Amino acid sequence: MISREELRQLACFECRDDNELAISFYFHPGVPQDKSHREEGILAKDLVGKTLRELRLHTRNRQAVDDLEKILRMAEELHGNQARAKAIFACGARNLWQEFDLPPVASPTKLFVNRRFHLRPLAAVFSEHPRLWVALVDRQSARFLEIQFEQLRELNTFTSPLSRHGRSDGYAGYNAGHAERHVEDEVRRHFRNVAEFLKAAAERRQFEALVIGCQDVNWPVLEQQLHPYVVKRLLGHFSAEIGGMTQEMALSQARSIVSDALQQHHQTLVREAIEGARSKGRGVTGLRRVLRAAELGEVECIIMTPEYSARAVECTNCGHLDSHTVPYSPACGRKTRELSDVCEALVPTAIRNNIR
Numbered sequence: 001m002i003s004r005e006e007l008r009q010l011a012c013f014e015c016r017d018d019n020e021l022a023i024s025f026y027f028h029p030g031v032p033q034d035k036s037h038r039e040e041g042i043l044a045k046d047l048v049g050k051t052l053r054e055l056r057l058h059t060r061n062r063q064a065v066d067d068l069e070k071i072l073r074m075a076e077e078l079h080g081n082q083a084r085a086k087a088i089f090a091c092g093a094r095n096l097w098q099e100f101d102l103p104p105v106a107s108p109t110k111l112f113v114n115r116r117f118h119l120r121p122l123a124a125v126f127s128e129h130p131r132l133w134v135a136l137v138d139r140q141s142a143r144f145l146e147i148q149f150e151q152l153r154e155l156n157t158f159t160s161p162l163s164r165h166g167r168s169d170g171y172a173g174y175n176a177g178h179a180e181r182h183v184e185d186e187v188r189r190h191f192r193n194v195a196e197f198l199k200a201a202a203e204r205r206q207f208e209a210l211v212i213g214c215q216d217v218n219w220p221v222l223e224q225q226l227h228p229y230v231v232k233r234l235l236g237h238f239s240a241e242i243g244g245m246t247q248e249m250a251l252s253q254a255r256s257i258v259s260d261a262l263q264q265h266h267q268t269l270v271r272e273a274i275e276g277a278r279s280k281g282r283g284v285t286g287l288r289r290v291l292r293a294a295e296l297g298e299v300e301c302i303i304m305t306p307e308y309s310a311r312a313v314e315c316t317n318c319g320h321l322d323s324h325t326v327p328y329s330p331a332c333g334r335k336t337r338e339l340s341d342v343c344e345a346l347v348p349t350a351i352r353n354n355i356r
């Protein structure tokens with residue numbers, strides 16, 4: 001799986017001249033139950049083969065042809081026996097070849113040959129798959145799981161066993177009430193430990209999103225102890241007995257909470273951006289205004305549909321992007337080059353500048 005740093009490095013890559021070509025290949029394995037693996041393999045092969053023929057006709061770029069031939073051989077192997085989605089980024093002239101496994105939702109099978117790598121499907125992968133922790137908590141113990149993409153890792157378990165004093169229900173009568181209060185104190189202390197642990201992890205940025213599983217009766221007490229940093233990352237909680245909770249059960253509960261939370265988050269973002277644009281507040285709409293705001297460093301998040309595409313030009317000197325296809329840069333007067341899709345330049349810029 002790709003890391004943010006690797007994505008960033010790909011976003012920094014740009015061909016220096018026509019002798020260099022940046023090749024991006026996405027392979028999607030298809031849905032297992034409809035036996036379309038085979039078809040996807042054939043589709044991938046056809047796609048690469050066609051581009052290869054065009055490239056052989058139009059350029060003498062031997063290294064790019066080599067890259068595509070290597071991808072074609074891989075596509076032939078993918079034919080039928082590949083369950084995982086994959087991305088390959090190559091530029092032979094710069095000695096660059098990188099392969100990554102991807103979550104299957106990332107992109108359909110596609111090939112791009114351009115000046116930069118095609119990173120839009122990957123930019124979305126990070127916003128759709130936050131580094132997630134699941135905390136499973138009961139009155140004495142806590143388990144922490146980390147989920148990044150398809151990978152699940154058991155992180156840590158700790159127990160705060162009730163003291164002898166706390167466990168004892170004392171002599172029937174005057175001591176019982178005291179012992180009960182004592183138990184409640186110890187449980188609260190345990191929850192405080194859990195909350196401290198989560199706070200420290202949030203400060204170290206070990207997770208971006210958090211889901212908590214615990215018994216419903218314990219939730220209000222636990223919730224009270226959580227630090228505001230942690231609450232900010234908390235997507236929701238579910239009802240769980242941690243003893244009987246397998247990793248798979250925890251994963252499926254957490255996924256459903258994350259998916260609801262993301263959907264809600266997207267709706268909120270869209271609403272805020274549109275309202276912001278209407279009231280001349282925190283939001284703009286339309287390519288021209290978005291490009292301008294991005295250039296001024298005012299953009300925190302760009303919202304677009306997966307299919308969005310628009311023609312634009314970029315300045316060969318200062319990198320200014322313009323939705324009007326003007327021959328000279330309005331920013332510095334130098335020549336522009338046409339982009340068949342503005343996202344080719346906009347997405348790498350967003351990744352480099354930590355724009356969501």
Ligand SMILES: [Zn+2]
Nearest residue numbers: 315318329332
């Ligand atoms: Zn310029």
